[in-house]
Amino acid sequence: MGTISAGEGNSSYVQAGPGGVLSPIIWRILSAVALLAMGGIHLFLVLDGVDGLLGVLFTLNAIGGLLLAIAMLVAPRRLLAIASVLSLLFIVGTLLALILALTVGLFGITEQIDGQLVPTTLIVESIGIVVLAVTTALAFRMQRMRAAHS
Numbered sequence: 001m002g003t004i005s006a007g008e009g010n011s012s013y014v015q016a017g018p019g020g021v022l023s024p025i026i027w028r029i030l031s032a033v034a035l036l037a038m039g040g041i042h043l044f045l046v047l048d049g050v051d052g053l054l055g056v057l058f059t060l061n062a063i064g065g066l067l068l069a070i071a072m073l074v075a076p077r078r079l080l081a082i083a084s085v086l087s088l089l090f091i092v093g094t095l096l097a098l099i100l101a102l103t104v105g106l107f108g109i110t111e112q113i114d115g116q117l118v119p120t121t122l123i124v125e126s127i128g129i130v131v132l133a134v135t136t137a138l139a140f141r142m143q144r145m146r147a148a149h150s
Contacts, residue, residue: 024142027135028080032069034128035087038094039065041121048116054109064090072135077146081139088132095125 043062046055068087075083098121101111111118 024135024138027131027138028072030131031084031087031128031135032072034124034131035065035069035072035091037124038091038121038128039063039069041117041124045117053107061094077142081136081143084132084136084139088129088136091125091128091132095122095129098122098125
């Protein structure tokens with residue numbers, strides 16, 4: 001099994017074992033896709049007729065997902081850790097809100113597991129959490145390595 005080591009200098013690559021290369025840009029893109037998918041689900045539900053307080057919250061979620069996806073793609077490396085932590089907290093909070101709505105209710109709103117896109121949302125947001133956790137770990141690792149080389 002190979003070891004993981006960061007590239008030298010300004011390299012934006014993390015090498016994984018002999019010949020294998022994992023690029024942080026791939027994790028940035030995967031993170032952005034997860035955020036867009038999460039926001040897209042919420043926007044779809046609003047356009048499909050969810051209104052009232054839930055519609056407002058879903059619209060804010062879609063906007064937040066879009067803004068954070070953009071941040072994941074354009075943030076300079078020195079700010080990537082901040083963008084990824086905020087994105088991770090956002091998607092964790094969104095999943096937690098759904099779990100609360102499924103169990104005890106949230107703001108007087110309850111949801112059923114067989115509700116529209118509920119299973120899909122649970123999967124998308126769970127995968128998003130894993131992807132963003134990896135991206136966050138890589139961002140902090142790159143930050144530490146940059147500080148060590150300074």
